Amino acid sequence: MKRQEIIEFIKEIGVLQEGHFKLTSGLHSKQYMQCAKVFEQPKNAEKLVTALKKSLPSNIDTVIAPAIGGICMGYELAHTLGSRFIFAERQNGQMTLRRGFKLSRGERVLIAEDVVTTGGSVKEVLEIAREAGCDLIGVTALVDRSNGSVDFGIPFYPLLKIEVAAYQPKECPLCQQGMAVDKPGSR
Ligand code: ZN
DSSP states (O other), X not given: XXXXXXXXXXXXXXXXXXXXXXXXXXXXXXXXXXGGGGGTSHHXXXXXXXXXXXXXXXXXXXXXXXXXXXXHHHHHHHHHHTOEEEEEEEETTEEEEOTTOOOOXXXXXXEEEEEESSOHHHHHHHHHHHHTTOEEEEEEEEEEOSTTOOOOSSOEEEEEEOOOOEEOGGGOHHHHTTOOOBOGXXX
16 A cells, blocks of 8 residues: 555544644644544454564564554454564553563564654563564564654564644634634544
């Protein structure tokens, strides 16, 4: 899928919404992204992850994802790649492997996330895999919203890079047009 096709598709399925939004940061934006909606219809997730697969290295032993955001993404990707899937989660604030999940030395690991903004959770998962002696193949995500500000130190394979412009309410062009503001997180 070409970039424009991906954008049209995620608009169609309600992932990328256009309007006038108040983000959790307090900033206003013309766009709002609800990535969880990709996985509402597994067929949609399959379509996007299949497109992503083409740009990924092969022979991945294990896909590992940070909970919660990365779980559906990592599972769908592991299914597509025919690899194992595990996830890490926070316990007392610390990202950790629970539920009997283990990593082995030399295992070829790909880290999966739905949306990368600051990359904080991904970096913590990366550290877990590094400490286990894994072969760190790369990081992948459906959407990279970092504006190029994140460096994982290993290859990064996002399906889509997107920059969402955000404004201070006082400087928001949509407020100036008198357009009503929507707070998407509250619905
Ligand atoms: Zn506004």
